[in-house]
């Protein structure tokens with residue numbers, strides 16, 4: 001975040017803030033930019049600063065506007081591309097172009113398997129949600145497109161409230 005603040009500062013033609021100044025303005029920036037997920041901060045800044053007239057002060061809000069534009073552009077792009085192509089093939093082997101990857105996941109607390117969906121990293125997933133897909137070589141996909149770990153030890157970690165709490169102890 002401090003890099004982003006000083007990047008905008010330097011583009012405005014001023015010298016970078018020192019540590020003390022940064023500490024005092026950081027909360028303002030954090031507050032103004034809290035809707036932007038971490039992995040889109042840089043893209044939002046690049047977009048906002050590219051469009052800005054630098055004879056004017058740079059408003060923090062321009063980054064939020066840029067972020068909303070990124071989301072809107074991404075949504076338009078995803079809607080204009082049919083998920084399934086005419087020849088029946090799909091672009092993404094992990095999510096089959098649905099944007100979400102169902103992975104059978106073991107819950108040690110309940111001693112049961114269930115199948116949550118995880119966001120995919122491909123263009124079918126909304127840009128704000130994209131995350132790396134960690135599918136292991138020994139997993140198999142069933143005819144419903146669900147990924148099945150070979151046993152509970154290779155399952156993704158259960159994200160249910162009980163398991164999360166147990167991991168904290």
Ligand SMILES: [Zn+2]
Pocket residue numbers: 092093094095096097098099100120121122123124
């Ligand atoms: Zn995908």
Ligand SMILES: [Zn+2]
Pocket residue numbers: 106107108109110158159160161162163164
């Ligand atoms: Zn669980």
